Amino acid sequence: MFNSKYEPLIFELSAEGRSGVALPPSDVPETKAEASIPREMLRQDLPLPEVGEVDVIRHFISLSQRNFGVDTGFYPLGSCTMKYNPKINERVAGLAGLRELHPLQPADTCQGALRLMYELSEALAEIGGMDAVTLQPAAGALGELTGMLMVRAYHERAGEGSRRVVIIPDSAHGTNPATAVRCGFEALNVPSNERGTVDIKKFKELLGPHVAGVMLTNPNTLGLFETEILEICDMAHRRGALMYCDGANMNAILGQSRPGDMGFDVMHFNLHKTFSTPHGGGGPGAGAVGVKKTLQPFLPSPTIEKSDKEYRLNFNMPESIGRVHSFYGNFSVLVRALAYIRANGPAGLRAISETAVLNANYVRSRLLDDYDVPYGDRCMHEFVASAKRQKDENSVRALDIAKRIIDFGFHPPTIYFPLVVEEALMIEPVETESLQTLDAFVDAMRQIAQEAREDPEIVKTAPHNAPVTRLDEALAARRLDVKWTPGG
Amino acid sequence: MFNSKYEPLIFELSAEGRSGVALPPSDVPETKAEASIPREMLRQDLPLPEVGEVDVIRHFISLSQRNFGVDTGFYPLGSCTMKYNPKINERVAGLAGLRELHPLQPADTCQGALRLMYELSEALAEIGGMDAVTLQPAAGALGELTGMLMVRAYHERAGEGSRRVVIIPDSAHGTNPATAVRCGFEALNVPSNERGTVDIKKFKELLGPHVAGVMLTNPNTLGLFETEILEICDMAHRRGALMYCDGANMNAILGQSRPGDMGFDVMHFNLHKTFSTPHGGGGPGAGAVGVKKTLQPFLPSPTIEKSDKEYRLNFNMPESIGRVHSFYGNFSVLVRALAYIRANGPAGLRAISETAVLNANYVRSRLLDDYDVPYGDRCMHEFVASAKRQKDENSVRALDIAKRIIDFGFHPPTIYFPLVVEEALMIEPVETESLQTLDAFVDAMRQIAQEAREDPEIVKTAPHNAPVTRLDEALAARRLDVKWTPGG
Amino acid sequence: MLRKIGAGDVSELFAVIPEKSRLGTDLFVPGPETELEILAYFRNLARENLNLEDYACFLGGGVYDHFIPEAVSTIPQRSEFYTSYTPYQAEVSQGMLQAIYEYQTFVCRLTGMDVSNASMYDGATALAEAAIMACDTVDRDEILVSRAVNPSYRATLATYVSGMGLRVREIPIRDGVTDVAAMAAMVSESTGAVLLQQPNFFGCIEAAKQIGETAKAKGAMFVVSADPISLGMLVPPAEYGADIVTGEGQSLGIPPAFGGPLLGIFATKMKHVWRLPGRLVGATVDTEGRRGFVLTLQTREQHIRRERATSNICTNQTLMALAAAVYVSALGRNGFRQVSNLCFQKAHYAREQLRIAGVEPLWNAPFFQEFAVRLPAPAEELNVELLRHNVLGGLPLEAYYPELKDCMLLCVTEKRTKQDIDRLVSVVKEYVQQQVRAAHI
């Protein structure tokens, strides 16, 4: 599965005098640094490694072989939508005319880039049922911040600055409450009902004049569609609160249903999830935000405007919440997202959600004999199984199962999220996987369930087939070692 | 070290109806194939696999992780000059203006490509001490064919078509005798003397009016410089024979000495060896051929000519031996070779041979205690050790040692070549490796020598740390299975 | 598959969606397109842009046109890296985890700090997060930020803190650098953070030590946004007392890409590690005692601590951190110094040549690779002229600093050859003389 050769740190490969890259000598008359810069500002030592190009390349290639990606195998990491990233998207994002561009170039020298962003926002507005879209947020969480600051600005303009509470279901992603607090709101939990959706009675009780907004994920993190969404939006609106949609799960409803049509006022997209831009080992992502007309004045500046024959950046937005990024967001990620939308087209986008939901239900059905799935009869694009049975009966935990699945060549599911499910195993098979792959995964999961019953040790000591065995996370936190020190 | 997950064949991943790539529908009015092409010429079944893009990518990425390259680690494969391939060369070879070019474009639309080839031939002529160079041969062996056909044409023009013998040392690469025969010559072996170089007395005896030429490799395949080269060339010339230099070992003498100055009349370069173009798992290579003025009229057509302000292809060469390639050779390989020459410059090219020779002598010296090195006190860029001692004392063969070195993360040396050394281990460390790497290799080789003495089984059953254990080559030849058959 | 699920057809699976919110029609989006068509479409878009391969770029201001060695470009294109996600499952993510650990070490070595996180979105949000962390740490609510800090960083800062009840006040500029006296007068017991950029937006080198000391004397935290390339030449901010160092890491092997993805650098002292926003990688051992790497101190983060997290960041810019790690590794000690020095040399040559050509530098403070000049006419007009000579001129400053009418900020990296600079200078000279002549008529 993996390159299991121990790879030293780059520092440990260093030998004096070597260098990986030659730079041309200076072709201009010399300026003495000492003559121009105060001596105490000039650096003495520069403790960086000295390594040849061949060693740098070998080092990082070796590291890459110790890393699991979608291109390595099935990656059912729930909530993360690890779909295949088509190679053509990498190609177009690498075109010199889209990569070797400075963000401060005069607008007439980057019309293609502006048009690209304009067309992507239009497409996203259409997909989300929104009126306008900003592409500036560099990830979902920054999209949330952007959206919720707009909610705040909206209320403040309306003289309702006292609305300081945001209602968030207990199944929500951690970024939702964290964001609410960052916007100066108090995060108020609404519990899930026995069906796994928002408890609408409790919700009604929480609604009040102090409530600024509601942050919902739909389908929610249990992979369930909030069937009472129309009522929820309606109730919130009637009490003066705005509805925020965490669109991380848009993959389930692409072309089927639009948050805007459900009643949401503002939403973010995770372009790296729904629109298949690579996740980069933890980023870059892109968290475009769509809003209804009412919130449009508050969009971050600049926006991209189209006139008769040119595109331009509009900085003149008196009510804008301001900037949320140094420039216009993760442009190269946007390029890939637009390529993906264009590749699929209307029918293709719809087919994505159909296949994603079909695949998830298939895997879910095939796992029902061996694992509990506490909520829902069916699911949307993902579902949350539980290892409670395994834990109670054989002391095998979700973590153990996750580590064991590695030995079968699969990436583990998301575990211990959402918090409302004990020993959660959150499985999102996505639409790009073949039936063969799904079956192989199910077979492995079932074999693990059997092992849990018959030979739990093998599960609890997994992985057995990775570059390292189980790592001591507690030790890492206790004896914090976050950088290399010589001889350390 | 390696991805050890068993990877099925692409055919075994196939499932009906899937496809990795979509093509646009036809945008022209339909022509019925049946109406235009005789029915019996139209194909019925097309038995190709049906696999999605994600599966194709995973399949071949997984295969790549089961393959050792220079970027994976030290690759001392003697005679092959497995030096590091700088990444910038890949970049320039990938420029659209150098890759998206049709070989039959009008000359005025590809002046850059012609100039590139012209400048490379000039540089190679200078490096080899030759008067003219053709870049057409796609590899060293084709270079040999080209060169020896010119030798033949030369003699035929001189009315000496009866010269039908070519003298070749017993240490020569197999392509030399094979080529000689392909040119209608008889290959006559001249033995090596006890110093590992050409036995000049025997050589003199073999020379005669029937000898058309002599094919020498210098330094030879034992890594030894033919110290009597001036005499040899002189003797041959006086008997009317031409001297061919197999330049595969040019890495040893770059900037130090030129075959042309030694007296050779014709030579080939292995651009993929000396000039660091990647070896591609077995090619493409490039086997440029340099000649002295006497042989120039016989060069393959077309040649590239430079006039006042343009470059053009000259097909008008009445005495040419003809074409040896569909077009002008492995152009993309030529791009990389020129980039390499320009990167190094005069001093850099000289430094290459110095470091290559230094590294080889260092490794050689450090291995002397444990391995026999039958020929030479020192070596040039490579040397040939022998596992004779290990074989005699512990029944451990060169093959076993080669397989065992895999377990230490190194590619094995060339084995059983040249034929003049029993249990040969031909080691070429090249100039791009660091002292650390050389030392690690030597340490491993010494440990293996110790294992051979103390625990020979571990060597004889190696490798233990590769995706597969030792493969049954005899079975492969006996039960020939050279393509997949369903259920087969 | 449907049989196994027990559904008649796929639409049944969507029956849970209320009728009223179902989409009755097709989405109105372009496509479907095949690869061939996509390529054609984006090539067309690309052609509508002038790119830095064809134009000599003198724009800086937050994104820099540095040289990226091909070995550096190659590695982030390895799809084991780019198609993976946050390394929650350490055993299958050792490659990325180790690379981030190396990245963290590089950031610490360049800045002199103790601990670096795995990346923020960009230089702007990193600075904003630092201001919030600082105020939180010392439990104060005022942020002083130099007006010589990148305007878009200040704008982002304002947005970021707007919800959190923090006040931002701007320290004025004096001769291109932060006005130290003014700063001393502004800082008070309610100041939680003093924010500086080094070199500042104008490329000038700040008297950071003095400012830091003044800030800390009042109990405020000292936050420095440093250009990593300048740190090949300038002292690490730790040496002049920075409590938090942030910065834009795009210079470290990441293409300009119209301003994103960028790389937010964030490093601090060990004593503040529990307040660090973002991911952090630590070394540990496996059950057999082998070194390995994991995400650590995750309890700071949103997925565990939720509303009490140190930040809401989740997806960050890991692939860019990887690129930076490869970049620093490839250049190494000598190469890194050399890049730094080349930028310095070329920028100084350019400023001097422009001066000789009749364009006065705006300020005299020491500078690194950027400098401002005053022109006899609107900077935009000069830029139009420069474009005709395949030069992307500098940044007109008036939009950001209304008082700096006809001023331009120029950046000269190691990629600019003497020839590029001389071309710039000759066009500027011609242009200036024209203006002078025109003014005389």
Place this chain on the structure above:
Amino acid sequence: MLRKIGAGDVSELFAVIPEKSRLGTDLFVPGPETELEILAYFRNLARENLNLEDYACFLGGGVYDHFIPEAVSTIPQRSEFYTSYTPYQAEVSQGMLQAIYEYQTFVCRLTGMDVSNASMYDGATALAEAAIMACDTVDRDEILVSRAVNPSYRATLATYVSGMGLRVREIPIRDGVTDVAAMAAMVSESTGAVLLQQPNFFGCIEAAKQIGETAKAKGAMFVVSADPISLGMLVPPAEYGADIVTGEGQSLGIPPAFGGPLLGIFATKMKHVWRLPGRLVGATVDTEGRRGFVLTLQTREQHIRRERATSNICTNQTLMALAAAVYVSALGRNGFRQVSNLCFQKAHYAREQLRIAGVEPLWNAPFFQEFAVRLPAPAEELNVELLRHNVLGGLPLEAYYPELKDCMLLCVTEKRTKQDIDRLVSVVKEYVQQQVRAAHI
């Protein structure tokens, strides 16, 4: 290191080189250059070429402008593949060996043959090797080659066999295809090989079956050089009796690259496997019974059999074989058929439109993706005109066939859009009318 070696300095190591043949001076070559300079240099060279991204290409004649899916481009760029060499050591080369085994299977499936080697240099040398192998097999010394075989293949063939005492005779053409009657009259008991190209150089489909049968009736081997893309549509040559099938594999996912690297396809019947030139991969098992792959029947090859080897080939075009394997995998059964059909459709549309525009096809034989036309003036002049409209026109034929004055060979692949074709046609139409008008004056 020198100490260990026992040498005083490096020059001592070169003392073995006779004084007289030592280079006294520096080599006169350009450089040294850093990456930045190299990039600038080659970008300049690249700009001196018109490339197929910017020009719609109607050139064929041995290299074809087919679409390469990005997934296909990606794989040969994996450096585990491209920095490796011939897989002599199977245990560390399973990746490449398995890929070649898959390639061999694809070639067999496309051609209908039993065994394919791991690659030859190109279509020309593969055909030449086939001719030699055929003569060797039946122990005869005459080769009959159709004049409708690519002229550069015939030229290469002539060179290849020139040393070996084999005679080459050319079979004349009749209405664009090999003259079957003439061929029947030429073939004799001394004919070792009859060589055909399918579709032939003019794009026409040969009556291969008849020719093959005639050849074999006389005991000669029947060798077919087939375009692999056409095999998505046309019967495999095995079905019409080919003993050896060769071909140019560049169409299978390999960029034109000014004509190299290409990919020589070579396949034959199992009974001839011992005479096969080049590398061959076979499946076997390891000591634990797992499937694995090795180079096999190496005793045919030069490194073992030396002067009695089946060929002198050593380094071949393995990376291109890998690209082809990825290409065929990615397209698969349906995609491959579709490419084949698209070429056919577009070429037929183009020929018909040109006919309507007043340009007569040269011949009426059925064709695949190439066809020849006769123009009212030199083809080179039309091409100059086409270039002005961003079209790279077809190949002027006169240089290869003196009797085909003012004739042009056009190729239309699946990459050409209707728009491209219509542009070609409209320029041609305009040009032809001009010529006609000029002629009338």
